[in-house]
Structure formats: structure tokens, C-alpha cells
Amino acid sequence: MSVAGVDLGSAWCLIATAARGGVDVCLNEASARKNAAMVCFADGQRHIGLNAESVVRSNYLSTVNNMRNIIGRKFDEDDIPMQxxxxxxxxxxxxxxxxxxxxxxxxxxxxxxxxxxxASLLGHLHSVAANSKSGIVPRYTAIGIPSYYTDTQRRALLNACKIADVNCLQLIHESTAIALEYGIFRSARKEFPEDKETKVLFLDMGASDFTATVVAFRNGELRVLSSCSDRTLGGRLFDFAIAKKICADFKDKYKNLSGDPEKDKKTFYKVLQAAEKAKKTISPHGVDEAPIYIEFLMDDYDFSGALKLEEFNRLTADLIERIDGPIQQALSEAGIDSPAELDAVEVVGGASRIRAVKERFQQIIGDGCRITTTMNADETVTRGAAMACALLAPVVRSMPFDIKDVYPFPVQLHIEGGAEAMGDAKEDDDDEDDGGAAPASSGSAVQSLFDRGFTIGATRKLVLRRQSSFNVSTTYPETAHSNAAGGLPRNANTAIAQFSVAGVSQEGGSSKIKVFLGTDTSGIVRVKEAVALEPMPEEEKPAEEPAKDGEEMDVDKKEGEDSDAKESAPVKKRKFRRRELPVTTTAPGLTAAQLQEACELEQAMLAQDEERRQTANIKNDLEAYIYGQRDAIIDSLKEYITAEEKESFNKALMEMEDWLYDDGYDATKEVYLEKLAGLKKLGDPINARLFESQNRQKAADDLKSVIQSFMAVANSTESKYAHLGDDDRKTIRDEVSLAEDWLLAGLSNQSSLPLNQDPVITVAQMQERVQNIRRVCQPIASKPKPKPKPAAKAEPEPEPEPAKGENGDKGAEGGEEPMDSDPADENAGNEGKNADNAEEMDVEK
Known part of the structure; x- marks a missing residue:
């Protein structure tokens, strides 16, 4: 199982998978690593990614793109018209x-x-990964997001994952993913010093935004110190500046235009594409001019011109000036007074290749720190996200690496019923009484829950007393609407979520409640736990037993000693039992019912897309068959078709072609299949004759070879077939002789037929004969030899008995003397045997 990282860009999206072999960016059907971040609705279906690129110019008004900057946002936010x-x-x-x-x-x-x-894009990217990895769909995914995403935007993206049935483990900031990809391998090589942190500034300018991030590295960990963004400063604003100049020049040249090319979306899209091409052309050093040509821009007029470097710099001067803000703010929030204090500056992002952007970076950083581009500017986010997913996924074993990220906005807490006690949650938070909590009061209290730049994953504890269910809610303060880098846009939604705590009940008074609030790994504010602390009954001490007989009693205690001991005893805290309380979260965005409806619609769209794809494939097959057969009957099939067949088949092909481009243009899959089957009914016999003619000789040779090989076995006198009996050999001879006679007769009859007649002996029949022969003869030919019978063992001859007196003679001759047995010894031996027998009987009782 692989894990994946996704980079959802404004213009392009990528997916990379991480496995034992490392991180690989997946290739699409065109072997390209980047996929267009657009979905085009045309011809009753969705065209996504690569497929959308081929139809977008003719269907731009039904093409959805730039969703990265629109998801989870209100319609009246100030930059939505620009988006x-x-x-x-x-x-x-x-x-x-x-x-x-x-x-x-x-x-x-x-x-x-x-x-x-x-969700459509995510599903498509995962299909790209599956096709790239032999059908293995990533099991877990991490998605890169801008660090300035609000809580609502993060929840909306997770809802998109649910709609697409994508198991998202984490939404990771793009800047953090970049830092992870930069640092994890350097950390593995122990390149960071142990005695101090290595501070690196990352400058990321993509298609739609610019982010400056300061990160501190140690071996095995990274810590984000600050991250500041300009959410609209990206490469496409440079395209937009060039496009406006093209439209102005075009309108100056042609005064009688039917409309404004800048206001016509479809026309302006063509202008933006030409502007982007000019930007890329003029960006490298040594290029001072980029030609621009747009065919049929409007009213059949072409545009032809050129963009000079000086003019490009003048058009984009205000954009270049905006680069300073995020960098200076990021350095300030990280506590860095001068860029010279940095250990490195790394530049990524497609728009960072613009010459004026690179020069501005160098002016801001100065000579105190060298600017490098050691990472792939387009793929670093998706690779870093894949690594982050590998660190979290249970199916991948990876080395530990600690990531501490920061949240971009301050968060405030609204407490229903008045102000209460709040503090940082401790890991060893126990269930003892940790002080009184203020009782509920009328109104609502507002407290700061987190400041800007707090660590993602941090938790705070709210302690209060309640007699019934209550609500706490989180919002962004109005101060978050700021012109500073990373501030919320004007009219942006400030609501985060409302948490309803239920199950509060305590007889005789209010319950003491602890609510733990924080963010998860995706930066989403949640109530991690809410508990009611209920007092536990104190255990009664057992009464002191009187002294037993023989025990000494302490009669020397002085008066008051017992009371002094009581006073010096420590005061015991009351113990509480934790009871978990149910919490219901209500957040802006999709409701549960709307989410379920969206999931069902996505499945319906997927089914319709697949139906349309299959229909288009069958239609293409029908079209290809018509053209192929029409050419074949006057070329490769001309010797195998009769005059009558040629006339009728050609007529059917022409009629089908007319129908296909008229009434059958938008027919269903079933109709196309029926029409194709009708044509093949006429064409298949003719094509079969060609096939038979081309393959008949080879099939006959194969059959002859099998006949000869088994006939040789039947007639063989070799020792390895000597065990075959007459019946076995007769069975083989009969089978191969029958096949041989059939083959010779069939080939003889076939030779007298013309090529445009159906064959009397076919390739399939000859192949079937080969199989029959092997089925019958092979088991006989492979029969093993019988094993030889084992030779009988010779019985040893009995030794002759010695003659009487022989021993005595031997003894007399100096041999061993015979020993007489003692009757007592014999009796002892018999007693031992009897004892053994008695033991066995006892055991068997």
C-alpha cells in the first residue's frame, strides 16, 4: 500500500506517492507530471485534468478552475471578483x-x-496514481494547503475528500511541506549542527500567491518560526498585466470590434495564454523581447506584437514592490533583525523564475546570505506532502521527524454563561479538585483562546460549572481583517465553529466541567474532550482495634500529642470521577445531509462519466471499422470477397457512415454495439477467409509435426519406450492415423476451392486435432517404466552343532574351562522374573 501527497495548485495539480523506494511524482496518460487543475463540463460529461486541456478553448465558459482560491469562501469577500x-x-x-x-x-x-x-480533481489524481502504480490506489493522503487557509476552508477541503472517498490524514501547509522536503534528507545525513538551530527562509511564489516562511532545523525536527503571505501575488498577475496591454493594443488597432476582448471571458482566456507564453519567454537572462501572436483573437482579426523587457518591468513594477511585505514581516515575527542572520534562503514556485522576481529577492536579502534553488520548483510541495503522509500513515515505516507548525490567525472563545477559568492543558492533568470555577452567569464571555502563531496541535483547558447543557463557540477576532501579510480579506467569514456540550446534570447543584480545546494536525479547531468531574465518596477509615493480650500499650504519650499529630496531618484533596460528555460541532459549510447528497451526486457523475467514456470508445470502434473495411475490400480483401458480397458490404458501410454523422451522432452505447455487430455479421466471414489463408499452412505444419512425433513413439524400439505394450502402441497409431487421413483429405479438398469461398478445413479445427492427439497420446508416451522387483534375500546357513565332549576336549587342550552354574543364581534369576511379572500385573489392575 502506498501513501500519497497532493499539491492542489491554482493552475496545476500533482500527486506523488511514497513507498519503500522513495517518493515518486506520478505521470498521467501523456507521461506528464503536471495535471491541469480544471474540470470542463461538455458533451454531457466531465473532462478532468489532461482531458480538460484538449477541450477547454472551445468550452471555456463551462470550465471550472481556480477552485483552490474559492473553496470555503463567502461570495461577498472582497477579492472574489478578481478570483x-x-x-x-x-x-x-x-x-x-x-x-x-x-x-x-x-x-x-x-x-x-x-x-x-x-472532489472531482482529487478522484482524478488518485486514478492517475493508480494507473502510474499498476493499479494500486493510495490508501492514505496528505494535501498541501496555503498557510492562510481559514478553518472553514480547511473543513471544506476535508469534505471534498469525503465526497471523493479519499482518506486524508492531514492538511499540511505548503510552506511546511517545502521545509520538510528540504530538511528530512539533510537531517538523515546529519547535516544540521547539534549546537544550534539552522534557520532557513523559504520564498515560494506560485501561480496565485506568495509566501515567505522562516523555519528552524535541527537533526530530526523542524520548527516553523513564522509564515506570511500575499494571497493574490502570483505569476498570473504578471500574465494579467501583459494581457491588459495586449487588449489595449488590439483595441487601438481595430476600432470597429464587436466587443471588448478584456470583458469576453473566452477571448480573454486566449489572451492570458499568450501572455503567459510571453512571460516565460522573456524571463531567462539574455532575452530582451518576446514575440506575441494570437490567431483569430476577435472578429476574425489576428493580433501580432512583441513585449520588450523594459515594458514588462514597467507593467509589473507595482507587483515587484509587493514582494517586500511578506518577507519583512516573516523575518520580524521570527525575531530575525537582518537577513545576514539566516543560514540559507531557498526559492521555489513556478513564478520565482521571473527575472525581476529573482532580482528583487536578491535586493532584499543582500549579500549576507546566498539564495539557492536546490529543490524542484514545481514538485516540492507534493513531495513534501507525501513525506508528511508517510510519517503519519501506519502502513509505512519511516524514520521519526518532529514537525512544529504555526497557525496563521488568532482565535477567540465565546463562552455562554459568562467568563470562566482558562489555562494550558497539561499532559498529567488529573481528576483532583484544581480550584474553584466560576458559576454560570448571564450573557457571554469572550476570551482569547490562541494568539497568532500558536503551535498547531496545542490544547487549552476551560474549567467551569454548569447545571445544564451549554455552548462554546470560536471565531476569528475582527483584528484578523488586516492589510498585513496573511490577514483575512474584508468581509471574510470569521465564524469557526460552535460546540454544544450536552449530558450535564448534577443533583443538588452544578457540575464542574473541563473542556479541552485545540487544533488537530490539519489546523482545525476542535473540542478534543469535555468531561464532568463528579465527586467520589470518601473512604471511611477503619476503627482502631483494642490492644490484644500480650501487646504493650503506649502509656507514655503526653497530653496533647494526639491533637498535635492531627493538626500536622496533610489536607487531602477531594477525588473526582471523570464522566465524558457528548459534544456536537456545528461549523459553516456543508451540513451532514448536504454532504451525503454531494457524495451520491459524485457517484452518479462517475457512473455517467464511465458510461460516456464507453460510449465514445464504441463509437470510435464503429467509425474505425467502417473506414478500415471500406479500404480493405479494395485492397487486402479483394481476392476473398465475391462481387455480390462486395456490393452489399460496401453499401452497408456507406449507409452506416451516413447514419453515424447524422442520426447516430449522439446515439447510446447499446445502439452503437448493435450497429457494429450488424456490420461484422457481413464482414467477419470475408475477414475469416483472409485469416484462414494466411494461417492455414502453419496450422497444418503444426499438426503434421505432432502426428510424426507420436507415430515415432509408437514405432520406436528405444529402451525408454520398451515398456509400452502392443495395446498402447495401437492406440497411438490409430489416433494419429485418423488425424493424418483427415488432414490430407481436408487439404486436398481445400486446394480445389477459390479464395473467395468459405474453407472446408479451418485453422481452429486443426488446432483442435492437435489438442485431441496430445490428450490421448501424451499420457501413454509419458507412462513411466515399471519398477524392478526387489531381489530375494539369501537365508544364512545354520551353523553346525558342536559334538559332545568337544568343550571338554578344548579345555583339556588348554582352552577355557566350562563354568558350572550355581542353582542359587538360577533361583535368583527366576525370582527377578517373577517380580517383574508381578509389577506388570499391578500396573494393569
């Missing part, structure tokens, strides 16, 4: 105030949520 410029389909407000997208689907239009579109 809509880079989305082909129309953005519309939903009933709950969030952004929806209107697309054509089926016989009408549908308004989809960005979560549903992102």
Missing part, C-alpha cells in the same frame, strides 16, 4: 452565502459547490 476572472464558469452566491459555480450538465444546468469540483 472569478480566472474561472471560466460563472460564480454565483449560494443560499448560505458561500460561492457556488454554475455549469451545464445533462439537459440543463447545475450549481455545484467548490467542494464537489475539488
Amino acid at each position: 472569478a476572472t480566472f474561472c471560466g464558469a460563472e460564480l454565483v452566491p449560494l443560499e448560505d452565502g458561500f460561492v457556488g459555480v454554475k455549469v451545464p450538465y445533462g439537459d440543463g444546468e447545475k450549481v455545484l459547490r467548490p467542494e464537489q469540483v475539488v
